[in-house]
Amino acid sequence: MSGISQKNNKGMTIKDMVTTGIFAALCFVLIMLGGAVFGVNPVLTFAVPIGSALLAGPVFLLLIAKVPKNGPLIITGIVTGAILFATGMHWTTDIGYILMGIVANYIAAAGGFKKIRLNIIAYMVFSLAGVGPYATFFLARDTFMSYMIKKGTEQDYLDTMTNTGQMWMLPAIIIGTLLVAFISGLIGKWLLNKQFEKAGITV
Amino acid sequence: MQNKKSKIFHSDPRTKLYILLICALVISFSTSIYYECGLVMLILCFGVLNKKMRYSFGMAMLYVLLVSVSIMGALYLSGTPRLMLSAFTDFIGKMFPCIMAGGILVGTTQVSEFMAAMNCMKMPKNIVIPMTVMIRYIPMIREDWGYIKDSIKMRDVAPSLSGVLVHPGRTIECVYVPLVISASKVADELSAAAVTRGIETDKKRTCLEEIHFNFFDAVCAIVFTMYLLGTILA
Numbered sequence: 516m517s518g519i520s521q522k523n524n525k526g527m528t529i530k531d532m533v534t535t536g537i538f539a540a541l542c543f544v545l546i547m548l549g550g551a552v553f554g555v556n557p558v559l560t561f562a563v564p565i566g567s568a569l570l571a572g573p574v575f576l577l578l579i580a581k582v583p584k585n586g587p588l589i590i591t592g593i594v595t596g597a598i599l600f601a602t603g604m605h606w607t608t609d610i611g612y613i614l615m616g617i618v619a620n621y622i623a624a625a626g627g628f629k630k631i632r633l634n635i636i637a638y639m640v641f642s643l644a645g646v647g648p649y650a651t652f653f654l655a656r657d658t659f660m661s662y663m664i665k666k667g668t669e670q671d672y673l674d675t676m677t678n679t680g681q682m683w684m685l686p687a688i689i690i691g692t693l694l695v696a697f698i699s700g701l702i703g704k705w706l707l708n709k710q711f712e713k714a715g716i717t718v
Numbered sequence: 719m720q721n722k723k724s725k726i727f728h729s730d731p732r733t734k735l736y737i738l739l740i741c742a743l744v745i746s747f748s749t750s751i752y753y754e755c756g757l758v759m760l761i762l763c764f765g766v767l768n769k770k771m772r773y774s775f776g777m778a779m780l781y782v783l784l785v786s787v788s789i790m791g792a793l794y795l796s797g798t799p800r801l802m803l804s805a806f807t808d809f810i811g812k813m814f815p816c817i818m819a820g821g822i823l824v825g826t827t828q829v830s831e832f833m834a835a836m837n838c839m840k841m842p843k844n845i846v847i848p849m850t851v852m853i854r855y856i857p858m859i860r861e862d863w864g865y866i867k868d869s870i871k872m873r874d875v876a877p878s879l880s881g882v883l884v885h886p887g888r889t890i891e892c893v894y895v896p897l898v899i900s901a902s903k904v905a906d907e908l909s910a911a912a913v914t915r916g917i918e919t920d921k922k923r924t925c926l927e928e929i930h931f932n933f934f935d936a937v938c939a940i941v942f943t944m945y946l947l948g949t950i951l952a
Contacts, residue, residue, distance in 0.1 A: 527844060529847065529909050529912055529913055529917055529918055530905070530906070530909035530913075532843070532844060532847040532848050532851075532909075533847060533848075533851050533905050533908045533909040533912060534902070534905040534909070535848045536847060536848035536849065536850070536851025536852045536855065537851055537852070537855050537901050537902075537904055537905045537908070538901065538905075539848055539852055540851070540852040540855040540856050540859065541855075541859065541897070541898070541901055543852070543856070544856060544859050573894050573898070574894075574898060577898055577902075581902065586844060590844060590845065590848050591848075593845065594845070594848055594849055594852055597849075598852075600742055606746070702890060706890070706891065706894055706895070709891075710891065710895050711895075711898065711899075714899065
């Protein structure tokens with residue numbers, strides 16, 4: 516395939532862009548799937564970022580392995596953020612994915628996209644994007660409440676959220692998300708070594 | 719080729735994107751479920767005019783069902799079950815209008831048309847191509863997943879939570895490996911197809927499907943904008 520696309524567009528070939536699109540789609544679906552399990556329950560709603568971090572790790576790492584360049588992670592962040600905005604998520608999540616996509620890109624770039632440890636850290640940082648709404652919930656509770664009430668969220672839901680959400684929850688969410696993302700990354704590393712490199716996908 | 723008459727209600731992809739944006743904004747600003755119901759009605763009209771009869775009415779019926787379930791729940795349930803139900807209907811209800819509008823966008827827009835629209839908006843290629851691919855690929859994931867599930871079952875691995883708990887390694891492998899390998903096959907094929915069609919040229923892209931705004935687009939844009947303003951001011 517390498518012969519087909521010679522023309523570079525800021526270092527990314529057409530094949531890279533198509534690959535990015537497809538893997539971003541997979542990432543997006545897995546993130547939504549992991550999060551949706553928890554999102555509908557006010558007690559478990561704090562676990563959404565943790566759930567979102569669980570599934571996408573292997574796909575994310577494989578994307579880095581397939582397109583080891585500046586760009587794919589940023590694009591994944593932007594596209595995920597845009598689609599999440601279109602489905603009516605809290606705006607900090609959308610901004611979060613775009614920012615974290617950029618940060619993750621530079622973390623992975625520090626190791627030349629080859630160091631699996633840095634790539635896993637990049638994925639952990641990327642997963643933190645989902646924490647945005649909860650950070651606003653804890654750090655600026657009143658603003659968050661009035662925003663959500665304006666959005667028409669039911670008072671009971673928010674009450675339960677407030678009761679469950681004590682101050683120690685925020686670090687717990689962050690640490691939990693990082694931990695789960697790390698596990699997901701390890702699974703990804705294991706799959707990469709065991710399956711994908713042998714199959715010659717990671718070129 | 720479509721004749722002139724059937725084109726009257728064929729809206730530009732840019733209009734559909736604009737409507738999607740408006741939907742997201744209305745949801746952010748709406749203060750009660752009435753605005754959302756109104757929005758769904760508007761999207762229903764839009765979908766019907768775009769000849770997505772069955773899809774639009776189906777989704778509208780689903781929404782009516784959802785709203786009635788939430789009303790019934792508020793009337794007859796109490797305590798935790800009520801909270802769970804209302805949280806669930808709320809969560810889905812918030813996303814529903816956007817998903818419906820998004821479905822109409824994807825269902826009525828040709829890939830070439832979408833790319834032409836994105837090019838008209840002067841979006842960089844780095845975003846346009848992944849975005850287009852993504853929109854086309856998301857429905858395929860579900861299809862793939864159906865096949866993968868069948869084959870997994872044939873190998874006596876359960877693609878479920880219990881399967882993950884009993885044989886974690888094997889189940890994870892059996893789910894991810896085919897999913898990712900089929901994804902990367904599709905990526906190879908799609909990029910070969912795209913390169914064959916000359917996606918790499920520096921010349922300005924032309925498109926058989928000419929896109930331009932017409933009277934219908936203007937009406938839609940004005941109606942939806944008015945609705946947004948109404949929601950904000952109310």
